[in-house]
Amino acid sequence: xxxxxxxxxxxxxxxxxxxxxxxxxxxxxxxxxxxxxxxxxxxxxxxxxxxxxxxxxxxxxxxxxxxxxxxxxxxxxxxxxxxxxxxxxxxxxxxxxxxxxxxxxxxxxxxxxxxxxxxxxxxxxxxxxxxxxxxxxxxxxxxxxxxxxxxxxxxxxxxxxxxxxxxxxxxxxxxxxxxxxxxxxxxxxxxxxxxxxxxxxxxxxxxxxxxxxxxxxxxxxxxxxxxxxxxxxxxxxxxxxxxxxxxxxxxxxxxxxxxxxxxxxxxxxxxxxxxxxxxxxxxxxxxxxxxxxxxxxxxxxxxxxxxxxxxxxxxxxxxxxxxxxxxxxxxxxxxxxxxxxxxxxxxxxxxxxxxxxxxxxxxxxxxxxxxxxxxxxxxxxxxxxxxxxxxxxxxxxxxxxxxxxxxxxxxxxxxxxxxxxxxxxxxxxxxxxxxxxxxxxxxxxxxxxxxxxxxxxxxxxxxxxxxxxxxxxxxxxxxxxxxxxxxxxxxxxxxxxxxxxxxxxxxxxxxxxxxxxxxxxxxxxxxxxxxxxxxxxxxxxxxxxxxxxxxxxxxxxxxxxxxxxxxxxxxxxxxxxxxxxxxxxxxxxxxxxxxxxxxxxxxxxxxxxxxxxxxxxxxxxxxxxxxxxxxxxxxxxxxxxxxxxxxxxxxxxxxxxxxxxxxxxxxxxxxxxxxxxxxxxxxxxxxxxxxxxxxxxxxxxxxxxxxxxxxxxxxxxxxx
Ligand code: CA
Numbered sequence: 134x135x136x137x138x139x140x141x142x143x144x145x146x147x148x149x150x151x152x153x154x155x156x157x158x159x160x161x162x163x164x165x166x167x168x169x170x171x172x173x174x175x176x177x178x179x180x181x182x183x184x185x186x187x188x189x190x191x192x193x194x195x196x197x198x199x200x201x202x203x204x205x206x207x208x209x210x211x212x213x214x215x216x217x218x219x220x221x222x223x224x225x226x227x228x229x230x231x232x233x234x235x236x237x238x239x240x241x242x243x244x245x246x247x248x249x250x251x252x253x254x255x256x257x258x259x260x261x262x263x264x265x266x267x268x269x270x271x272x273x274x275x276x277x278x279x280x281x282x283x284x285x286x287x288x289x290x291x292x293x294x295x296x297x298x299x300x301x302x303x304x305x306x307x308x309x310x311x312x313x314x315x316x317x318x319x320x321x322x323x324x325x326x327x328x329x330x331x332x333x334x335x336x337x338x339x340x341x342x343x344x345x346x347x348x349x350x351x352x353x354x355x356x357x358x359x360x361x362x363x364x365x366x367x368x369x370x371x372x373x374x375x376x377x378x379x380x381x382x383x384x385x386x387x388x389x390x391x392x393x394x395x396x397x398x399x400x401x402x403x404x405x406x407x408x409x410x411x412x413x414x415x416x417x418x419x420x421x422x423x424x425x426x427x428x429x430x431x432x433x434x435x436x437x438x439x440x441x442x443x444x445x446x447x448x449x450x451x452x453x454x455x456x457x458x459x460x461x462x463x464x465x466x467x468x469x470x471x472x473x474x475x476x477x478x479x480x481x482x483x484x485x486x487x488x489x490x491x492x493x494x495x496x497x498x499x500x501x502x503x504x505x506x507x508x509x510x511x512x513x514x515x516x517x518x519x520x521x522x523x524x525x526x527x528x529x530x531x532x533x534x535x536x537x538x539x540x541x542x543x544x545x546x547x548x549x550x551x552x553x554x555x556x557x558x559x560x561x562x563x564x565x566x567x568x569x570x571x572x573x574x575x576x577x578x579x580x581x582x583x584x585x586x587x588x589x590x591x592x593x594x595x596x597x598x599x600x601x602x603x604x605x606x607x608x609x610x611x612x613x614x615x616x617x618x619x620x621x622x623x624x625x626x627x628x629x630x631x632x633x634x635x636x637x638x639x640x641x642x643x644x645x646x647x648x649x650x651x652x653x654x655x656x657x658x659x660x661x662x663x664x665x666x667x668x669x670x671x672x673x674x675x676x677x678x679x680x681x682x683x684x685x686x687x688x689x690x691x692x693x694x695x696x697x698x699x700x701x702x703x704x705x706x707x708x709x710x711x712x713x714x715x716x717x718x719x720x721x722x723x724x725x726x727x728x729x730x731x732x733x734x735x736x737x738x739x740x741x742x743x744x745x746x747x748x749x750x751x752x753x754x755x756x757x758x759x760x761x762x763x764x765x766x767x768x769x770x771x772x773x774x775x776x777x778x779x780x781x782x783x784x785x786x787x788x789x790x791x792x793x794x795x796x797x798x799x800x801x802x803x804x805x806x807x808x809x810x811x812x813x814x815x816x817x818x819x820x821x822x823x824x825x826x827x828x829x830x831x832x833x834x835x836x837x838x839x840x841x842x843x844x845x846x847x848x849x850x851x852x853x
Contacts, residue, residue, distance in 0.1 A: 164232045166246075167281040167300030171328055175409045181646075182687030184230045187278055187323045188555065189684070191407045192474040195557035196644045197685035201692035202728060203647040204663045207671040211730030213693060214252030216245070218721040222781055223680065223701020226278040227323065227555065227641070228723065230686040230695070236300070237697065237723060238276040242290040242320075245723075246303060249695075250688040252725065256303030260290040267291070267810040269317035269587070271339040271770065272703035273781065274810075277403070277553065278323035280331060282351045289320035289333045295349060297331075307354035311335065311347055316396075317587050318342050327407040327414060327447045330357050334401025338422040339465075339770075341590040343393070344400035345376075346416050348450060358450030362399035362418045362438045364388055375450030383452075384437040389430045395584045397429065398422030399439045403553050404472040404489070407447060408501055414447040415487060415501070417469035423592035424547070425578055426463035427537065435460035440468045442489060442497075444504060454504030459493050460527060463535055464517065464576065465547035465591070466493040471555050473565075477624055479507060488623055490556060490567050492549030493528070495521060498623055510626035512619060513550045513571050517543050536576040540597060546574030548637065548704055555641035555682035557650065562664050564620045564629055566650045570637030571615040572704075574598060579766070588817045589767050596765035600709075600775040602836045607777075611636070618642065618652050620667060630667035638704035641682030643694070653679020653696055659724065673726070676719055676737045678705075695725045701781050707770050709777030740780065743787040745838035750794070752828035760829030763822050767814070776833035782810075786834035797827045 169185050177183070177190040181198035189195050202210060218224065222240035229236045235249040241262050246255040267274045270291060280287045285306055286298045293312040296305060311333055312318040317340035324333045330348040338344065343365060348357040361376040364385050371377045388397070404417030418441045421429050430436055440459035445452060459466040468491040476483050477498070487501040494515040498507040509521040517534035521527065533541050554568040575597035582592040600607045616637040620629045632652075640653030644664060653659045655678045661671035678700025685694045699721025719737070752760075765774060771782050778784035790796040799805050801823045804813025814823065 165284055165301070166234055167231050167236070167284050167286055169231060169281045170283065174326070183232065184228070184684045184686050185281060186229070187227055187280065187325060188406070188471070188473065191409050193406050193471065194473050194475065194560075194644075195555055195642065195682060196559055196646075198646045199685050199687060199692045200646040202645065202649065202685075202694065204649060204670050206728060207647075207649060207661050209728045210661070210671055210694070210726050211728075212673070212732040212734070213725045213727040213730040214732055215725070215734060216247055216252050216254070216723040218699065218723070221677070221699065221720050223273040223275045224697040224699030224721040225275040225321070225553065225681050225702060226697050227682040228684055228695055228697065229279060229281055230684065231281055233688050235695065235723070236279050236281065236286050238278050238288055239721065240274050240276065240699070240701070242276045242288055244279060244286060244288050244298060244303065246286070246300070247723065249686060249693065250691070252723070258298055258303040260288070260294060260296060262291045264810040265807050265812045266319065268812045269337060269340055270319045270321070271336065272321070273701045273706055275321050275702055277321060280324040280326045282326040282329070282331070285351065287324045287326065287331050287351070289322060289324050291319050291321065293318055293320055293335065295320075295324065295331060295333050295354070297351070297354060309349060309354045309356070316342050322403050322405070325405045325407060326351055330447070332405050332414070334405065334416070336400045336402035336419070338396070338398035338400045338419050339589060339591055340587060341395040341422050341584060342398070342400060343396040344398060344419060346401040346405065348447075360416075360445055360450045360452075362401060362416075362443065363397045363436070366393040375445075376452070379452035387435040387437045389433040392430050392436075395429070395590050396422045401469065403469040406472045406474065408474055410485060411502060412447065413453060413501065414445045415472050416443050416445065417467070417472055417489070417491070418443060419467040419469045420465045421462045423582070423584075423590050424463060424465045425582070425592035426461045426535065427578055428582055428592040430461070432537070436462060440466050440491070440493070442468060442472065442487065442499065442504075444501070456497070456499050456504050456506060456526065458491055458495060458497065458528070464543055464574075467491065467549070468493075470549070470551055470553065473556065473558055474501065475558060475560075479624055488558070488565060490551040490569070492545060492547070492551065493517070494545040494550035495528070496567070496621060496623065496626060498626070508626050512567065512621060512628070513545055513569050515545065515550075516573070536578060540575055540577035542573050542575050544571060544573035546572055548572045548574070552703070554639070554680060557642040557644040559644035559650075559664050561646065561648060562620075563622065563624070564664065565623050566642040566644055566652070566664075567619045567621050568639050568642060568652065569617050569619050570639075572637050573613070585817050589770060594766070595769060595774075596761055598774055599761070599765050599769070600777060602775070602833070604840045616655070618650070618662070618667075620664075632662060632667055632669070638678070638680060638702065640679045640696070643683040643685060645685055651683040651694055651696070653681070653683070653698065655680070655700065659696060659698070673724070675724060676734060677721065691727050693725050693727050695723065698722045698724050701779070705779035706781055707774060709773035709775070709779050742784075745786050745834045745841060746788060746791050747834035747838055748792045748827065748831040752831065756825045756828040757832055759822065760825035760827065763818060764826045764829050767817070768826065776830045785830045786837045791827065791830060791834060794824060794827065798823060801826065
């Protein structure tokens, strides 16, 4: 019997008076909220009814050892409850469930505590992130979840605050600012708590920052250590942080030129995984800033520890080992993607391994005692490499992949063969369930690149990737983009089965002891597959794309499956939505299922769209061309390439401001919509440049008007 805080002394005294030999009585006292400690987290696998840390347990296999729901009865799975959110921005969080309470985050770093059986709100917390911080978020104002420890819930806010909340009330216990808020950093990742320390990284390497991870005392918020993943400006001397020695000894010689001007990159924006068996901490390190290695580092050097897994001592933050998947990173090949730990039998011997499938398209199995590569295999077509040299552990690059002299179409690319979407591992099948994707990107060095403080700084011409001005040609381009759920055998390094989708950016995966795999998808489906053969055994229409990682838990005798629904993130923001913004509404929801669940979502209502609003004025071809360069290099990342918006942020082709030069300038130059997240671009672009962007978007609006006119004519519904 676990004596829990809150059990009254009277009851305990009564137990002490009981005659010996009586059967132990379970106290019917609700445990204190989020009563999680090191012992419970290390032994989380023995509490399969709870989901106490981001990946389920410290090993982050996202395996629920629950088998009430099986392939045989999943047909009876129905909605138990849904909790409506206040925004249609992307939902990427993995909820935690601890002793009957669910804690999750939503876009804009808000936190909600819900009764896990009924969905009743216990408390909500809004950190009131200033909307203009959204400009620094490369990939939507998302948040991937909370951590729990000692009656507290920890959230990393988009604006850099790490906030400890009282798990009972949602009131702030402490709050620390984890980065220089004058720099374009953000936090979207979930904190982890290890041995009484809260660990958090950050993002921002598309705009220009230097990455690091920091550990804070969970009780007080006092900083314990910080590890910078790459060297700083040598003129400034050492950082006096845990990373000083290893950066000097190993990393410094791998960088060239004035790499510090744009920060250099290497942000730790997702994977932070604790290995309780070896007492190691593994962090996934992101891409270079700017992306382009020619410009960042004169085209020379491995640029340690970009695009690497680095093992640290969790108590001190000191370096233990690293494995770099992409030396001299030049494609936004982050290696921040989810990391999971397992013991696999390889060549007849049990090996303690770390598994990761980062953006570059290799599935890595790494010995986590030494950091030595055991095996690496491409899980999608890779044009940049022919494989990994087993002797050196380095990728063998194809000759033109680095776009040194000409543009190169490279696959996989910046959106990743696999991005942040969680993968799952079933010890029963021995398979990893991996949400993979195939998205090429045309890279070309931007000859006019100069670092613009706080702006988008990738040193690659993004305009090459703008879609053609023709609906049929755009559809043809879209058709080459693919996504798949791969069931991957990590020992044999081969695919066992797949679910093929006609587009990327589908959901994270969950494996269960009921021999099921749950996954959402871009088109608004949430499905269950037989873990052995991939057969679809259940599906639910979620009304919006589902990209987050599902979880499973128990309350009483009932097994639940939960997922955050709400499409968004880097892919729809930057590329628009394949069939228009129809799936972007409604607002996000927490969806929770159980056998025999009978709850229903309200009927789906498609959003009303304003008509295209092209300007009537004349623009010169030079204006339109200049506007295209500025738009695609700075605006398209949120408003969509070719001004084809996802609907998450306004579709500029339909904007009332587009037809009026003065209103356009007041928004884009004057910043009158700053409080809605549209910052002024006056410090980076002249009024002429901003008017040129209007010219370019105007051309896109004319094409939209033509397309929509043709559609109306074809359906005979003109004037409707
Ligand atoms: Ca990136």
